Amino acid sequence: MTKIYVWSRKKLYATSGAAILLLAAVVFAVKPTVEAFEQIDKQVEERVIHMVTGEFKTTTKDGKVIEAYRWDPGTIVVKEGDQVTLNIWGVNGNEHPFYIEGMDVKGVVTKGNETTVSFHASQTGIYRLICQTHADRAHHGPMIGYIVVEPR
Template identity: 65%
Template sequence: MLIIIKKKWFFLAIAVLFIGFSWYIFNSRAVTEAGSQTVAEKFEIHMVTSEIKSKTDDGKVIESYRWDPGTIYVPKDKKVSLTIYGVNGKEHPFIIEGTDVKGTVKKGEETVLDLHFTEEGIYRLICTAHANKDHNGPMIAYIIVD
C-alpha cells in the first residue's frame, strides 16, 4: 500500500513539474519577446507589385497589374515606412492621392517611402502608367488612416 501511495505522489509530482515547466517556458518566452521590443518610432509596411494574366475564350491575353497587398492600414500621426518591391512590370510611376508623395517603383528594386499622415481617411496609391483597364489597370492600393 505504501508503494502505491508513493507512486501516486511521484506521478503527481512529475505532472506538476511538467505543467510548471511548460508554463514557465511559454510565458517566459512571451515576456522576453515582448520585453525586448521597444515601441517603434516607425510603423513598417511592405508591399510588392504583381501581375495577373489570363486568356479569354478566343485566345486573347489579358493582364492587370496590382499593388499587393491592395489595402493597408496606417495609424494616424505615426511615422510610417512603406517599402515597395518591384516584382512585375518594368516600372510603376505613382502618386498618393491627397498628398505630395510621388515616385517610381522599378523592377528588382525597393522604393522606400517615409510617410506621416495627420488626417484620417482613405488615400489611394495610384500607378499612373496603369490607371485604367485600357492600360492593364487600374493599379490602385488603398491606404486607410485611422
C-alpha cells in the first residue's frame, strides 16, 4: 500500500520559507564579504632586507687606481603598503652617509657596523638610495641603489 502525503498550501509555504531562511543564513555566515577580501589584499607585509657596502677596485695599465662603491643588492623590489627594514652592513669604505630620495629616510653606514632604517612603502615608484660621499665618478661613484615599489 502506498501512502500519499498531501501538503496544505500553508504548510508548503511555511516549509519553503524556513528552508530559504536557513539557506540564506548559511550563505551569509560562510560567504566572505567584499570588505574581507579588500582587507586581506591591503595587509602589510613586513620586509627585512640585508645589504652591504661593496667596492670594486682595479689598476689600469698606466698605474692609475680606479675604485667604485656600490650597494649590494643594487635593486630592491617591494610591494606598495609593505613595511620595509634595511639592515646595511658596512664592509668597504669608512663612511657612507645616505638618504632615500623622495622619502624621509637617511642614515650613515660605517665600516664594520650595521645601520638599520625603516620606512613604509606607501606609494609606487622607483626611489634612489644615494650615498652622499660617493655621489659621482670623481668620488668613486655614483653609489646609488634602487628601491622599486610595485603595486600590490
